[in-house]
Amino acid sequence: VDNECRKYGFFFPPDPASARIATVGGSIAENAGGMRGARYGVMRDWVLKLEVVLADGTLTYFGEAVYKNTAGYDLVGLMIGSEGTLGIITRAWLKIMPLPERIVRIVGFFDRIEDAGRAIFRVRREGVNPLILEYADREGIIAANRIKKFNYPEANGGMVLVDVDGPKVGVESIAEKVVKIFREENASTILRPSTPEEMENIMDIRRIAFTAPARLYPGFIDGDIVVPLSKIGDALVGIDEIRRKYNVFITVAGHVGDGNLHPNIGVNPNNRDEWERAEKAAYELNMLAIRLGGSIAAEHGIGRLKEGLLLKQFEARNQLAAYNLMKEIKKIFDPKNILNPGVCALRW
Numbered sequence: 001v002d003n004e005c006r007k008y009g010f011f012f013p014p015d016p017a018s019a020r021i022a023t024v025g026g027s028i029a030e031n032a033g034g035m036r037g038a039r040y041g042v043m044r045d046w047v048l049k050l051e052v053v054l055a056d057g058t059l060t061y062f063g064e065a066v067y068k069n070t071a072g073y074d075l076v077g078l079m080i081g082s083e084g085t086l087g088i089i090t091r092a093w094l095k096i097m098p099l100p101e102r103i104v105r106i107v108g109f110f111d112r113i114e115d116a117g118r119a120i121f122r123v124r125r126e127g128v129n130p131l132i133l134e135y136a137d138r139e140g141i142i143a144a145n146r147i148k149k150f151n152y153p154e155a156n157g158g159m160v161l162v163d164v165d166g167p168k169v170g171v172e173s174i175a176e177k178v179v180k181i182f183r184e185e186n187a188s189t190i191l192r193p194s195t196p197e198e199m200e201n202i203m204d205i206r207r208i209a210f211t212a213p214a215r216l217y218p219g220f221i222d223g224d225i226v227v228p229l230s231k232i233g234d235a236l237v238g239i240d241e242i243r244r245k246y247n248v249f250i251t252v253a254g255h256v257g258d259g260n261l262h263p264n265i266g267v268n269p270n271n272r273d274e275w276e277r278a279e280k281a282a283y284e285l286n287m288l289a290i291r292l293g294g295s296i297a298a299e300h301g302i303g304r305l306k307e308g309l310l311l312k313q314f315e316a317r318n319q320l321a322a323y324n325l326m327k328e329i330k331k332i333f334d335p336k337n338i339l340n341p342g343v344c345a346l347r348w
């Protein structure tokens with residue numbers, strides 16, 4: 001979709017890192033986000049209308065192809081993120097945006113995790129309004145250097161990547177603001193890649209920081225937590241503590257512009273002791289998100305694996321009534337329980 005839009009001077013803002021393999025229907029069903037989430041949010045912000053096949057085979061439409069619509073309940077919103085449990089999405093009407101005139105990429109490497117956390121918060125707090133605000137931790141940078149034969153600084157506090165965009169004249173002063181924040185938060189190296197190749201290489205660090213555990217280990221436990229922006233630093237420190245406590249391989253990549261962190265674990269499932277430590281670490285990572293006022297599922301959904309964690313979160317937040325309503329909604333949409341049964345903890 002994005003490639004097609006670009007031919008006409010537009011782009012489609014949600015850009016999950018899996019964009020090359022992800023479908024539009026699956027991305028709506030998961031309420032996918034992505035690199036540009038700091039500015040443009042998630043799929044929910046870009047879907048106007050849906051064609052849906054209901055469980056009994058009825059083909060129907062939710063929403064209208066207009067920017068505002070209060071005609072009835074927001075069933076488009078209900079479908080987005082419903083993980084295929086309520087109906088099959090067969091067509092979607094999406095919003096698009098004109099391409100920005102110019103993009104400047106600034107990357108800061110930090111020796112202390114706390115400094116990186118503060119820099120991330122300040123980029124959001126101090127009116128930069130970044131297009132992209134991403135993070136890769138030290139383990140992720142080391143993995144990217146190894147896999148791609150790069151030579152980027154393997155700084156203890158990781159790397160913060162910011163894209164700012166706008167008209168040619170205005171974008172420079174915004175970029176300077178980011179550099180100033182990075183300096184004030186003690187960045188040990190600040191880079192401003194200028195060629196498309198340099199820009200891609202440095203983005204590859206962030207991408208590989210996500211996939212490294214799966215590339216380097218036979219087993220992989222996906223991490224997908226989100227915390228309030230003011231708690232990003234606490235979350236990064238907490239993840240590091242869990243890594244040390246259980247002595248497991250964790251890389252952290254994150255769409256930190258919207259508070260989303262992916263602490264992914266690489267593990268050998270045939271090593272029983274290692275697997276048990278990895279499972280305990282994964283559980284604690286999710287509890288950390290709940291403790292910091294966040295959520296155990298940011299953009300990868302609940303599926304079947306996170307059922308217990310979802311119930312824990314609902315319990316901790318006094319939301320069991322909401323969970324019961326979810327079950328009733330599922331029964332109305334899918335009385336025979338044929339659409340992704342068991343997904344999203346929707347059992348009865």
Ligand SMILES: Cc1cc2nc3c(=O)[nH]c(=O)nc-3n(C[C@H](O)[C@H](O)[C@H](O)COP(=O)(O)OP(=O)(O)OC[C@H]3O[C@@H](n4cnc5c(N)ncnc54)[C@H](O)[C@@H]3O)c2cc1C
Nearest residue numbers: 016017018022023025026027029030032033084088089299
């Ligand atoms: C390497 C990697 C990077 C990723 N990066 C991101 C990222 O940056 N941001 C992000 O949000 N996610 C990311 N993901 C997660 C995932 O790829 C996205 O959520 C993706 O958008 C899902 O789309 P899909 O077509 O692959 O869906 P699938 O995985 O095929 O399906 C997801 C769910 O939706 C249901 N579904 C599929 N199609 C429909 C339909 N037409 N109607 C109703 N239900 C349907 C399926 O039954 C399933 O329950 C990543 C995954 C990987 C492997």
